[in-house]
Amino acid sequence: MEDLGRAGRFVQWRIFREAERRPINASIGAKPIPTFSKCAPPELIQRLRGHHQFPQTKTTTTGMSGLSRRERQNGFFVNVRTGQAESGKSTILKNMQLHFSPSVFHAEAELWRPVIHLNLVRSVNFILNLLSPRSSGSTSPTSTLPLDDSVRRLIFSLAPLKSVETSLTQRISGSTNTVNHDHKSTNIDTPYAHYNPAKAPEIAVRSGAGWKGLLKFRRQPGVLSSPEDIQNRRIINACVDDIITLWKNPIVQEKLRQEEISLKDQPGFFLEDVQRISAEEYLPTPDDVLRARVSTIGPEEHRIPMESKFIPGFENGNGKDWIVYDVGGDRSQRAAWAQFFDTVTVIIFLAPVSAFNQALAEDETVNRLADSMKLWRMICSNKLLASVDLILLLNKIDILDAQLKAGVQFSKYVTSYRDKPNETEAVSKYLLDMFTALHKQHSPNKRRKMHPHLTCAIDTKATATVITHIQELILIKTLSQTNIFPSTFIHLHGNHLANAYVYKMIFICVLWLNSRCAFGPLIQRIPVRRPCRPRFQYRNWAK
Numbered sequence: 334m335e336d337l338g339r340a341g342r343f344v345q346w347r348i349f350r351e352a353e354r355r356p357i358n359a360s361i362g363a364k365p366i367p368t369f370s371k372c373a374p375p376e377l378i379q380r381l382r383g384h385h386q387f388p389q390t391k392t393t394t395t396g397m398s399g400l401s402r403r404e405r406q407n408g409f410f411v412n413v414r415t416g417q418a419e420s421g422k423s424t425i426l427k428n429m430q431l432h433f434s435p436s437v438f439h440a441e442a443e444l445w446r447p448v449i450h451l452n453l454v455r456s457v458n459f460i461l462n463l464l465s466p467r468s469s470g471s472t473s474p475t476s477t478l479p480l481d482d483s484v485r486r487l488i489f490s491l492a493p494l495k496s497v498e499t500s501l502t503q504r505i506s507g508s509t510n511t512v513n514h515d516h517k518s519t520n521i522d523t524p525y526a527h528y529n530p531a532k533a534p535e536i537a538v539r540s541g542a543g544w545k546g547l548l549k550f551r552r553q554p555g556v557l558s559s560p561e562d563i564q565n566r567r568i569i570n571a572c573v574d575d576i577i578t579l580w581k582n583p584i585v586q587e588k589l590r591q592e593e594i595s596l597k598d599q600p601g602f603f604l605e606d607v608q609r610i611s612a613e614e615y616l617p618t619p620d621d622v623l624r625a626r627v628s629t630i631g632p633e634e635h636r637i638p639m640e641s642k643f644i645p646g647f648e649n650g651n652g653k654d655w656i657v658y659d660v661g662g663d664r665s666q667r668a669a670w671a672q673f674f675d676t677v678t679v680i681i682f683l684a685p686v687s688a689f690n691q692a693l694a695e696d697e698t699v700n701r702l703a704d705s706m707k708l709w710r711m712i713c714s715n716k717l718l719a720s721v722d723l724i725l726l727l728n729k730i731d732i733l734d735a736q737l738k739a740g741v742q743f744s745k746y747v748t749s750y751r752d753k754p755n756e757t758e759a760v761s762k763y764l765l766d767m768f769t770a771l772h773k774q775h776s777p778n779k780r781r782k783m784h785p786h787l788t789c790a791i792d793t794k795a796t797a798t799v800i801t802h803i804q805e806l807i808l809i810k811t812l813s814q815t816n817i818f819p820s821t822f823i824h825l826h827g828n829h830l831a832n833a834y835v836y837k838m839i840f841i842c843v844l845w846l847n848s849r850c851a852f853g854p855l856i857q858r859i860p861v862r863r864p865c866r867p868r869f870q871y872r873n874w875a876k
């Protein structure tokens with residue numbers, strides 16, 4: 334029993350076992366088939382499922398887009414970000430907000446404070462739960478480390494953080510159901526089985542403006558923090574020293590090591606910033622906002638007004654908006670992507686390259702990287718998207734780099750990689766080749782180009798360059814639809830970053846025309862040429 338348990342724990346979070354590998358010949362090129370190690374036996378996974386359930390903290394989905402199809406089309410820049418859960422879609426959206434609407438971004442930074450505090454408190458409660466003698470779900474024989482008095486004292490003194498978590502969850506999600514369930518799953522009295530044993534639980538709330546609107550709505554006019562906020566911050570503030578002591582405690586570190594849990598690498602990790610983020614006058618920095626984790630539920634539309642300095646000719650603030658749809662990447666959410674496919678200008682697809690050694694939260698038998706490739710193939714082969722430009726962001730390159738440097742062997746999980754160098758450059762090139770080949774092979778429109786980038790979405794500077802490229806690309810696309818410039822001209826100059834200057838000149842020219850044109854906004858009057866096509870069928874995806 335004990336052995337099976339240990340093996341099971343290993344399999345659930347590192348599901349690809351050396352012993353069960355089944356290498357298949359694969360090659361990059363006409364028919365890319367990356368091969369992944371074979372997964373754990375189903376009965377073992379079934380058994381594990383019983384032990385380690387993911388906390389279900391999701392609230393109801395947001396309502397659908399308030400804009401009509403025509404309104405969506407009339408928006409200047411329309412794009413959808415797709416990709417697996419936790420691939421960084423919302424983080425790219427935050428980068429876009431920071432890039433195009435910095436004043437809005439900074440004004441909203443304060444709203445992220447409860448989320449950051451919740452991320453912190455959840456990490457602490459996760460550790461406390463792990464230390465709890467009643468955390469019976471742990472099957473590791475080494476998991477019963479004796480706790481000394483200092484740890485027992487910490488468990489006792491940090492207990493009020495449970496109620497802070499409940500209160501913050503309620504404030505952000507606005508759902509009592511979520512709170513009840515969540516409260517159950519994070520309660521130290523409940524069995525360890527409610528936890529994903531390798532991960533601090535996350536909160537899933539209405540994406541973007543949904544929860545922000547709720548927080549704004551609940552605040553008294555003119556008052557920066559609600560009484561609950563103040564109370565929560567006081568409790569966190571009073572616990573700062575104990576949180577730091579807990580995190581540095583050797584027993585805690587040993588316990589995490591034994592359980593193979595790396596909290597540091599998980600989204601929403603703020604345990605090393607406790608002092609700073611719990612200060613009375615703390616205002617989240619852009620970096621903090623980018624690192625904060627809220628999982629997205631349901632597609633949500635975001636209008637990002639381009640601030641005037643980015644748009645020559647619109648200094649008075651009449652600039653066009655970017656309309657971005659942030660979608661949930663969880664499997665259950667993917668069906669909702671399809672409704673946007675017939676109106677978008679570009680699709681930004683995010684693939685988390687660091688996930689090569691992880692399994693899907695929804696299905697522990699599926700490798701996350703393999704799932705990303707499958708999703709990419711589906712997006713590429715979708716006929717509705719035949720004329721939609723695809724931007725591929727191979728994201729989390731920093732985590733990939735750290736993993737490879739720490740000695741994790743890429744070829745152990747992607748067996749077709751064989752004995753190529755275990756280095757970031759070689760691995761990322763391999764992955765890029767894989768994604769490119771999939772696009773080439775499955776695209777219904779052979780002339781369509783994809784635009785790949787290696788990204789680290791929490792690096793604002795590097796991401797700004799990518800966003801600028803996306804902006805130029807969309808502009809070219811918009812221009813080619815308007816017939817202002819001969820399409821050969823656009824094609825000649827499109828897709829060459831070196832010609833950014835040319836794009837900018839066109840951009841200025843069109844915006845000037847748009848603002849001066851006596852017949853009203855030029856771009857809005859141009860009918861969209863893409864014919865209306867039948868809705869995307871999700872069922873086809875399962876094939």
Ligand SMILES: Nc1nc2c(ncn2[C@@H]2O[C@H](COP(=O)(O)OP(=O)(O)OP(=O)(O)O)[C@@H](O)[C@H]2O)c(=O)[nH]1
Nearest residue numbers: 418419420421422423424600624629662729789790
């Ligand atoms: N280190 C690192 N962290 C990243 C990167 N991109 C995103 N993250 C973090 O990963 C976490 C998940 O990112 P999100 O943007 O919420 O992921 P998502 O794709 O929107 O996920 P869902 O909403 O669940 O579909 C966040 O805490 C981000 O800060 C990256 O390139 N490097």
Ligand SMILES: [Mg+2]
Nearest residue numbers: 422423628629
């Ligand atoms: Mg998201």
